[in-house]
Amino acid sequence: MEEFAALLDALVYTTSRNRKLALIAAYLRAAPDPDRGWALAALTDGLDFPAVKSSTIRNLMMERVDPVLWALSRDFVGDTAETASLLWPEPESAEPQPGLSLAEVVERLSALTRATAPRELPVLFDRMDAKGRYALIKLATGGMRVGVSARLAKTAFAQAFDVAVEEVEEYWHALAPPYAELFAWGADGGPAPDLAGAPRFRPFMLAHPLEETEVDLADYAAEWKWDGIRVQLVRAGGETRVYSRSGDDISATFPELLDVLPFDAVLDGELLVRGSAQGGEAGGAASFNALQQRLGRKTVSKAMLRDYPAFVRLYDVLLLEGHDWREAPWKSRRATLEALMPRLPASHFDLSALVEAPDFAALAAIRDTARDEAIEGLMLKHRDSPYVAGRKVALWYKWKRDPLLVDCVVMYAQRGSGKRSSFYSDYRFGCWDGDPDAGAELLPVGKAYSGFTDAELKKLDQFVRQNTLNKFGPVREVARALVFEVAFDSVHTSKRHKSGLAMRFPRIHRIRWDKPAHEADRLENLRALIKD
Numbered sequence: 001m002e003e004f005a006a007l008l009d010a011l012v013y014t015t016s017r018n019r020k021l022a023l024i025a026a027y028l029r030a031a032p033d034p035d036r037g038w039a040l041a042a043l044t045d046g047l048d049f050p051a052v053k054s055s056t057i058r059n060l061m062m063e064r065v066d067p068v069l070w071a072l073s074r075d076f077v078g079d080t081a082e083t084a085s086l087l088w089p090e091p092e093s094a095e096p097q098p099g100l101s102l103a104e105v106v107e108r109l110s111a112l113t114r115a116t117a118p119r120e121l122p123v124l125f126d127r128m129d130a131k132g133r134y135a136l137i138k139l140a141t142g143g144m145r146v147g148v149s150a151r152l153a154k155t156a157f158a159q160a161f162d163v164a165v166e167e168v169e170e171y172w173h174a175l176a177p178p179y180a181e182l183f184a185w186g187a188d189g190g191p192a193p194d195l196a197g198a199p200r201f202r203p204f205m206l207a208h209p210l211e212e213t214e215v216d217l218a219d220y221a222a223e224w225k226w227d228g229i230r231v232q233l234v235r236a237g238g239e240t241r242v243y244s245r246s247g248d249d250i251s252a253t254f255p256e257l258l259d260v261l262p263f264d265a266v267l268d269g270e271l272l273v274r275g276s277a278q279g280g281e282a283g284g285a286a287s288f289n290a291l292q293q294r295l296g297r298k299t300v301s302k303a304m305l306r307d308y309p310a311f312v313r314l315y316d317v318l319l320l321e322g323h324d325w326r327e328a329p330w331k332s333r334r335a336t337l338e339a340l341m342p343r344l345p346a347s348h349f350d351l352s353a354l355v356e357a358p359d360f361a362a363l364a365a366i367r368d369t370a371r372d373e374a375i376e377g378l379m380l381k382h383r384d385s386p387y388v389a390g391r392k393v394a395l396w397y398k399w400k401r402d403p404l405l406v407d408c409v410v411m412y413a414q415r416g417s418g419k420r421s422s423f424y425s426d427y428r429f430g431c432w433d434g435d436p437d438a439g440a441e442l443l444p445v446g447k448a449y450s451g452f453t454d455a456e457l458k459k460l461d462q463f464v465r466q467n468t469l470n471k472f473g474p475v476r477e478v479a480r481a482l483v484f485e486v487a488f489d490s491v492h493t494s495k496r497h498k499s500g501l502a503m504r505f506p507r508i509h510r511i512r513w514d515k516p517a518h519e520a521d522r523l524e525n526l527r528a529l530i531k532d
Contacts, residue, residue, distance in 0.1 A: 003031055004102045005135035011146040015419060020148060024156035035102040037178025042139050044150040046177050051112040052140040057084050058122060066424065075474060078421030085133035090128040100127065140254055145417045152245065160276055161186040162323040164388045166203060173247040174200035197237035201247045202266055202318055203389035207379060207396035213398065214360045221383055222355040222363055225376040225398055226313055227288045228272040235261040254298050254310045260348040267315040274310040288504060289492035311348045316367050318387055325389040333387065370401045377401045403487035404529060405509060407520040409442055412483040413464040414475050416449060423457055424464040424476060425449050429456050429484055431526060442480060443499035443527060453510030483512035483520050493528050501526050
């Protein structure tokens with residue numbers, strides 16, 4: 001556990017991607033099994049200890065530390081784990097206790113219940129120093145927030161043992177922590193994990209954003225980029241699984257897709273839903289707002305299945321009945337997919353249509369209509385491109401529609417996480433519900449934490465501190481004096497927000513230090529952008 005705590009401490013204090021890779025790779029080479037497997041799972045949010053929540057830690061601290069001191073310290077530090085690890089009272093007994101391995105800690109955390117956690121956690125805390133407690137709390141509550149993505153962790157594994165990251169991804173999602181088979185293969189030179197007959201995830205092929213450079217449409221095919229979630233439908237060994245872009249198994253959320261693929265295959269597509277306004281199975285896709293009604297649900301009601309039935313708009317075929325198509329050119333895979341469509345039920349599958357245009361200018365004109373079609377933009381795919389994991393230059397491009405822009409007034413701010421934990425970097429903003437000069441109310445419409453430079457962040461943080469009106473825990477209400485020009489992809493009606501509206505992918509496009517708050521946009525401007 002000491003080695004894992006040292007790793008986390010080092011990761012927190014470095015922003016260099018290469019340095020993070022080197023730190024993780026060195027740990028994976030030095031740590032024994034199964035500690036390194038549990039560490040890998042922890043860094044990629046692959047562990048869950050339901051008996052321990054942030055509230056559990058908070059309650060333990062409130063029993064041992066003055067509540068006012070805890071609140072002030074937590075607010076200043078901005079991170080529960082760091083605050084608790086530093087404020088935890090040292091045990092009365094000074095007798096040294098033997099250290100615990102990471103595997104032993106995982107075993108103890110797994111055995112906890114809501115009833116036993118308040119009694120057992122302090123025993124573990126008393127056996128550790130501040131770094132160990134920090135690592136333990138991060139491990140127990142999840143969400144490491146040390147700047148390590150799943151992709152970075154896989155890359156570190158590949159670098160540690162000199163194997164291809166694409167191969168690591170091939171096996172990763174089919175194995176469970178602590179990944180004994182993965183380490184036996186990568187670290188010890190053993191045979192590759194035997195996953196024959198198992199429905200498993202394959203890494204997605206991704207696209208580069210299309211910049212100013214035009215492409216020759218003789219070499220590229222154009223296709224709509226639909227506004228859903230990218231999924232992989234896999235059938236093998238008599239089982240079907242649905243995987244998200246990150247490799248998460250989301251099959252339970254979409255049970256209607258688990259018995260409709262009649263043959264072994266790995267298919268790439270966009271998961272969408274049909275709303276009642278689209279005429280059920282006979283109609284097209286509903287908005288992303290409708291799809292959100294299904295996302296993240298552990299159980300799906302009959303009403304939800306009826307009102308928002310899911311289907312997959314297919315983009316590509318990776319494997320089909322024992323044949324691997326990934327090395328074949330796109331044009332061959334597309335022909336195979338088109339020939340496959342009659343074998344698939346139209347109720348749950350359709351084919352993403354190609355977009356024909358005589359030249360690039362004409363295609364740009366077609367793209368300008370994309371918003372009315374409830375899609376994100378266009379995809380440009382080289383006709384001879386194989387299906388390769390990750391982003392490869394000049395193979396696939398995404399040409400997203402231009403964002404919508406609206407001027408909003410900053411209403412609330414909250415500290416960020418990780419290296420931003422000392423700055424107010426998360427902002428909620430709103431639009432006027434009528435004429436502000438006539439006393440109209442400002443209602444929140446979105447939240448963003450990206451789109452500004454480090455220098456701008458410091459200036460924004462200073463503004464929040466100098467213009468705070470009220471404090472609500474970690475949230476600060478600020479004077480209605482700062483305008484953001486907010487970019488977003490679409491806006492939808494929402495019963496969860498007082499304004500009745502919710503933005504999709506809002507981000508700060510520009511800070512309007514020059515614009516008076518009363519000149520910001522009104523809700524009616526946003527409502528006019530809603531597309532049914």
